Every structure is written in structure tokens, then in C-alpha cells.
Amino acid sequence: MPDGVPGVDVPDRRGRTGLDRAGRDLDGNPRVRVREVELLSSSWYILRRTTFDYLRTDGSWSAQERETYDRGNGATVLLYDAERATVLLTRQFRYPVYVNGHPDGLLLETAAGLLDDDDPETAIRREAAEETGYDIGEVRHVFDVYMSPGSVTERLHFFAAPYTADRRTSEGGGLADDGEDIEVVELPFAKALAMIGSGEIADAKTVMLLQWAALSGPFAGRDR
Template identity: 85%
Template sequence: MSGEVPGVDVPDGRGRTGLDRTGLDLTGNPRVRVRKVELLSSSWYVLRRTTYDYRRRDGGWSTEQRETYDRGNGATVLLYDTERETVLLIRQFRYPIYANGHPDGMLIETAAGLLDDDDPETAIRREAQEETGYEIGEVEHVFDVYMSPGSVTERIHFFAAPYRADRKVSDGGGLADDGEDIELLELPFRKALDMIASGEIADAKAIMLLQWAALSGPFSGRDR
């Protein structure tokens, strides 16, 4: 029907409608009044433009407009072996960083993925096995972080878990159907920390979890 917008009036490619309603029911901050939400794109993730009134600290009101990119929430995990003092990281091609100055786009990261319809712990167990090939046991929740709050809605749940050689159940590497081609890296923990300083590790998730591991996690209190 003419004039119907995918993702608003009729289902988009992922079967979603009403994507222009997100945010209209927010009431947690009396200084914010959401006036209008426009759907700009829902090709896969969702790009919205929101107009809202904001009461400044001096009591005056201003009308603001922001674009937000909604790709869902995610989870990430640092896999570590305290006996051998090693960590498991992954390396994969990331086009956005390649287009923004990274030499080859091959980013060293911690295993991670979107929650989809799972809770964070279930999701990270799934992603860890898909990407590294290891089945992990008990996981520790570390913290939850908004990684780019100026424009991206995503919240990432951070975990850590020990790994053992006898818990490797597959080759890992990610899902080829999703275009993943992931290389597994087992590194000495101290070398991984040095790679932050050298710029070889530039992924925020990996940096935060490695520094947590050194400051208050499984490798804290150990001499370098």
C-alpha cells in the first residue's frame, strides 16, 4: 500500500513494525520530554532520529535532536588460564576500523557477540564456543558498559572465565554463514598487556578486561 513505511506500518526485512515508537514512553527523567521519533533505517540494525525537549540546569528548556543507532545489546568474555598465565583472544577483519585508519582492519579482541533473544550469560557461552571452540564453565560477571553513549544505544555485559585445554570442543572460528572468519590467539597475559601499550591491541573490550584482570581480576597482585 502506497505510503506505508517498512519497520513502521508494515514489517521490515526482519519482520519488525512500530520501530518509530521506541522512546516515546520514557518517563524516568523529568527533564526530558520526547516529542517525536523518526525511523531513518532498519536495513538490519535500527537508525532513529529523536526530537526531545530538555530542561537545562538553569531551568530553561531547549529542543534537541539526536540520531541513535540501535544494534541490540551484547556480551564479551576474557578467557584466562592462571596456571600458564595465558589469555585467549581472537583476531578478525573489521571494515569500519579499516575505513578509519587501521592499517589492515585485523582487530585483536575478546570473544563477543549480540545477545539476540538470550540472557547475557547464555549469549556469551554461545559466542565463546562459536568463536574460540572452548566450552566454558563458571563465568564471572565483571561490569556492564555503554561503549559509545553519544550515538549508539548498545550496552555490553563483560564477563571473565577460566579455560582449559580439555574443554575445547570444536575448531571455533565463528559462523561462516554470518561471514565470520575468526583466528584464535593464545597469548601470555603480560604480552597482551604490552600489546595495549604498543597499539597492537586497540579493541576497547579487550583493553578493559585485560586491565581489569591485572588490577583486580585473576592476575592481580602478580609481579611483572
């Protein structure tokens, strides 16, 4: 084996190096001085520990340490049929929620995925096709959100798009090579919205898009 640290000065399993450099050149906030960045893991995504000085409001400097998990940025889309008042969601197993108290780990979600090397709109078209089997048309950008800013760097781009039966090109279900086994679920919008209150829909991005759809999106002002 070559000498060195994978992901730092020799390639990790994904061929990356220099992963300990992230954040060292930040200069947008003069109250933050990054002192050290340590790569803890790059098995697939990237876990770093950063030590920095932070200028408090009382004028004193405080040494702080944070671990950040970098899995890249992502995108999600709410697929809706305004005429039929339905939405198209997915159901898949999520081990992290299963180990943290969810009864079976199966979450109802809007289609979503990481950007990889694509722009957000290209990525969400790809993910919608892979997961639901629908080739979506015009998409509407809704907002961008940091989903867990205390520890995860991910910024998620939210979209909405109409779907119709004639746009379905495959069965969907995700990529078997990636271990995906995704069920496509069509629900009346009113039922999906009610499932937030019952706890049957407990995924943050899905809750946000459903509530947006009810407040200012395609179902705003409708009797439900």
C-alpha cells in the same frame, strides 16, 4: 509492494514493525520530553532520529535532536588460564576500523557477540563456543558498560572465565554463514597487557578486560 513504511506500519526485512515507538513513553527523567521519533533505517540494525525538549540547569527548555544507532545489547568474555598465565583472544577483520585509519582492519579482541534473544550469560557461552571452540565452565560477571553513549544504545555485559585445553570442542572461527572468519589467538597475559601500550591491541572491550584482570582479576598482584 504494500503501502506503508517498512519497520513502522509494515514489516521490514526482519519482520519488525513499530520501530518508531522507542523512547516515546520514557518518563524516568522529568527534564526530558520526547516530541518525535523518526525511523531512518532498519536494513538490519536500527537508526532513529529523535527530537526532544531538555530542561537546562538555568531553567530554560532547549529543543534538541539526536540520532541513535540501536544494534541490541551484547556480551564479551575474557578467557584466561591462570596456571599458565595466558589469555585466549580472537583476531578478525573489522571494516569500520579499517576505513577509519587502522592499517589492515584486523583487531585482536575478546570473544563477543550480540545477545539476540538470550540472557547475557547464555549469549556469551554461545559466542565463546562459536568463536574460540571452547565450552567454558563457570563465568564471572565483571561489569556492564555503555560503550559509545553519544550515539549507540548498546550496553555490553563483561564476563571472565577460565579455559583449559580439555574444554575445547571445536576449531572455533565463527559462523561462515554470517561471514565470520575468526582466528583464535593464545597469548601470554604479560604480552597481551603490553600490547595495549604498543597499540597492537586497540579494541576497547579487550583493553578494559585485560586491565581489570591485572588490577583486580585473576592476575592481580602477580609480577609480570
